[in-house]
Amino acid sequence: xxxxxxxxxxxxxxxxxxxxxxxxxxxxxxxxxxxxxxxxxxxxxxxxxxxxxxxxxxxxxxxxxxxxxxxxxxxxxxxxxxxxxxxxxxxxxxxxxxxxxxxxxxxxxxxxxxxxx
Amino acid sequence: xxxxxxxxxxxxxxxxxxxxxxxxxxxxxxxxxxxxxxxxxxxxxxxxxxxxxxxxxxxxxxxxxxxxxxxxxxxxxxxxxxxxxxxxxxxxxxxxxxxxxxxxxxxxxxxxx
Numbered sequence: 001x002x003x004x005x006x007x008x009x010x011x012x013x014x015x016x017x018x019x020x021x022x023x024x025x026x027x028x029x030x031x032x033x034x035x036x037x038x039x040x041x042x043x044x045x046x047x048x049x050x051x052x053x054x055x056x057x058x059x060x061x062x063x064x065x066x067x068x069x070x071x072x073x074x075x076x077x078x079x080x081x082x083x084x085x086x087x088x089x090x091x092x093x094x095x096x097x098x099x100x101x102x103x104x105x106x107x108x109x110x111x112x113x114x115x116x117x
Numbered sequence: 118x119x120x121x122x123x124x125x126x127x128x129x130x131x132x133x134x135x136x137x138x139x140x141x142x143x144x145x146x147x148x149x150x151x152x153x154x155x156x157x158x159x160x161x162x163x164x165x166x167x168x169x170x171x172x173x174x175x176x177x178x179x180x181x182x183x184x185x186x187x188x189x190x191x192x193x194x195x196x197x198x199x200x201x202x203x204x205x206x207x208x209x210x211x212x213x214x215x216x217x218x219x220x221x222x223x224x225x226x227x228x229x230x
Contacts, residue, residue: 032216034217034218038160041206041225042222042223043208043220043221043222043223044162044208044218044220046217046218049215049217091160093160093162095162095218097216105152105164105167106152106164106212106216106218107164108154108161108162108163108164110159110160110161111160111161111162113160
């Protein structure tokens with residue numbers, strides 16, 4: 001149990017285009033999902049917290065107009081990188097918080113590698 | 118402020134030997150959770166083990182054990198009988214009251230045959 005999927009697993013796009021990344025909890029309901037960004041050989045940086053039915057909460061320094069987050073249902077959150085530029089190239093990972101388990105573990109998706117040309 | 122420190126950027130271990138990955142943390146919360154995740158080259162974050170701040174016993178999950186020393190604010194991961202498939206980056210993380218996770222810088226483990 002506690003499987004999280006992400007789609008696509010990788011994407012290459014031209015500068016100026018928008019890219020949507022989907023994060024789904026497959027076998028549990030997730031009231032809260034998190035979006036992270038990771039540069040090569042670095043740690044995960046939390047970008048935003050996504051709550052079902054409400055606006056996302058962004059971490060300091062993260063542009064909310066640049067990284068649009070929608071948490072439409074208890075099993076789906078989307079991250080849209082708008083007007084992508086080469087500096088947005090990174091590994092984006094989502095996680096879902098499973099309320100049901102005692103440890104409140106976050107389960108992570110497999111990640112999406114974005115390359116902006 | 119919540120902070121996680123992993124001081125070992127990289128470690129080499131011989132196959133079948135044990136390895137200890139260090140993690141110290143700083144928090145003013147009374148209740149918190151500590152996690153270890155494994156990230157192989159594929160990028161997926163794999164949950165390994167969890168320790169609650171009120172848990173009296175050290176957590177164990179198969180070959181993974183967490184050496185929790187609350188007074189020292191340390192939560193070291195011990196991997197016993199290392200296997201080649203254990204080669205990966207390992208992250209220590211702490212859960213805040215709002216369920217957010219703070220991650221350490223990570224430790225790259227390379228298992229040698």
